[in-house]
Amino acid sequence: MIRVLVVDDDFMVAKVHSGYVARIEGFEVVGVAHTGADAVTAVDELRPDLVLLDIYLPDMDGLSVLRELRAHRSADPDVLVITAARDLDTVRGAIHGGALHYLIKPFDYEALRERLESFRSMHRALGELPGNAAQQDVDRLFGTRTRDATPPKGLSxxxxxxxxxxxxxxxxxxxxxxxxxxxxxxxxxxxxxxxxxxxxxxxxxxxxxxxxxxxxxxxxxxxxx
CATH class of the missing domain: 1.10.10.10 (Winged helix-like DNA-binding domain superfamily/Winged helix DNA-binding domain)
Structure with missing residues (x-):
């Protein structure tokens, strides 16, 4: 099971997102946090594989939480940013901080399901890689495509x-x-x-x-x- 920590300042939104995660095969919610400080503590204690991270938190913004998680901590989960923030600086900060994806609120169950299933596929692919990965293995993980790829058979x-x-x-x-x-x-x-x-x-x-x-x-x- 992929262990998920849900971080959102709104108790009801956190409950809804937790319900979404619970419906997806292979995922389980191991904790919920409503502040940045609680999120950092929960990551250290629960060691989730994935954090669904809001940006607008009452004590510190989500980007600060992301930087804290990346700053020499023993637990280093993957992060999916989930927020209403649409400004470019926040999006850029999430990318630079190593977030896997950025999902803008409001969204529905299907939108989150697609992101989590993509993460699950990547998680499995990483586990199946040999000690020394070939270039095509790395390209597949990073979503790299052959430049000017020709359409598959049947498409001109x-x-x-x-x-x-x-x-x-x-x-x-x-x-x-x-x-x-x-x-x-x-x-x-x-x-x-x-x-x-x-x-x-x-x-x-x-x-x-x-x-x-x-x-x-x-x-x-x-x-x-």
């Missing part, structure tokens, strides 16, 4: 370029694109359009988010990174 480079241009244009204006909208713009079938969009997600060039409506399955919305 020409059509891939067209879909990429449309997705870039939509994303440049702050928007996103569904497979149905992509199909209409490119005159592809919806199934084919989604294959290209998912290819960009798989190669790290785009991201996908779920939009929930009234009934039925949530819509997948794509954005160029």
């Amino acid at each position: 480079s020409e059509t891939s370029g067209i879909v990429a241009d449309i997705l870039r244009e939509r994303s440049a204006g702050g928007g996103d694109l569904s497979a149905a909208e992509c199909a209409e713009a490119t005159e592809l079938s919806r199934v084919s359009a989604r294959k290209y969009l998912e290819h960009f997600v798989d190669t790290g060039k785009a991201e996908v988010r779920l939009r929930y409506g009234g009934t039925g399955r949530p819509e997948r919305r794509y954005r160029w990174l």
Whole structure:
């Protein structure tokens, strides 16, 4: 089991996030902290594998907690920042502090589940690596992709370029694109359009988010990174 510490100043939010974690196979919440000082103490005592870290805490900000966790401590968990902070300095600070990911509030269960399952895959891959890793093993862990990677069998480079241009244009204006909208713009079938969009997600060039409506399955919305 991957042991998780939830850090959030809001008791109700911490409870909700703990509930999300408990629903995901392979994860367990081993503690909850509502201040920065309590978070640091809990890490030393509980030694979690992963910390879900809020930025806005009553005694010290989350970036200070992150720096404290990285400053010559015996426990050194991975950190997923979960916060409403959107300013670039905070995002940059989280990256420089070694956070694995940065999830902006509010978010739903699926958003957190995707991040945690990605972490679980990386956690397992690290455990399976030999003593001396090959370059391709390291590239896979870091999400590095081959530059100008060709589309998989069944997808053409020409059509891939067209879909990429449309997705870039939509994303440049702050928007996103569904497979149905992509199909209409490119005159592809919806199934084919989604294959290209998912290819960009798989190669790290785009991201996908779920939009929930009234009934039925949530819509997948794509954005160029």
